[in-house]
Amino acid sequence: MAAVVFAFQKPVPGREAQALQLYRDLVQYLESLAKSDKIESFEPVLLGAHGGQIDGCVFVSGPGETIRGLPEDPKVAAMLSRAYYCLTGHAVIPAYVGSQLGERIARMEALAKAS
Numbered sequence: 001m002a003a004v005v006f007a008f009q010k011p012v013p014g015r016e017a018q019a020l021q022l023y024r025d026l027v028q029y030l031e032s033l034a035k036s037d038k039i040e041s042f043e044p045v046l047l048g049a050h051g052g053q054i055d056g057c058v059f060v061s062g063p064g065e066t067i068r069g070l071p072e073d074p075k076v077a078a079m080l081s082r083a084y085y086c087l088t089g090h091a092v093i094p095a096y097v098g099s100q101l102g103e104r105i106a107r108m109e110a111l112a113k114a115s
Contacts, residue, residue, distance in 0.1 A: 001040070001098040002067035007057040009089035018086035022079060029075055030060060038066050053089065061097060 011019035039062035
């Protein structure tokens with residue numbers, strides 16, 4: 001199991017409609033991947049006011065090979081290109097869940113004990 005977070009900032013002023021369509025297109029594509037069992041799940045999230053740079057994200061989980069390849073998937077890559085046009089910022093962030101999370105925590109614990 002692997003995961004990725006597609007994070008986004010607010011729309012560029014005047015490009016709000018394009019940003020909303022981009023969001024709809026991403027959700028629709030992820031729904032199709034979930035229905036065809038290529039991903040396990042996805043969860044869109046809008047964040048409340050917090051003073052940070054991320055306004056929302058979509059958390060996606062599924063088989064490692066599929067998740068790692070999502071940013072290079074032609075449809076996703078095209079959406080990421082559109083994001084440069086209509087969002088003030090965005091990011092694709094690897095996320096660690098399940099056994100990957102345990103491995104990461106174990107590494108941090110080993111470093112903490114060594115110092």
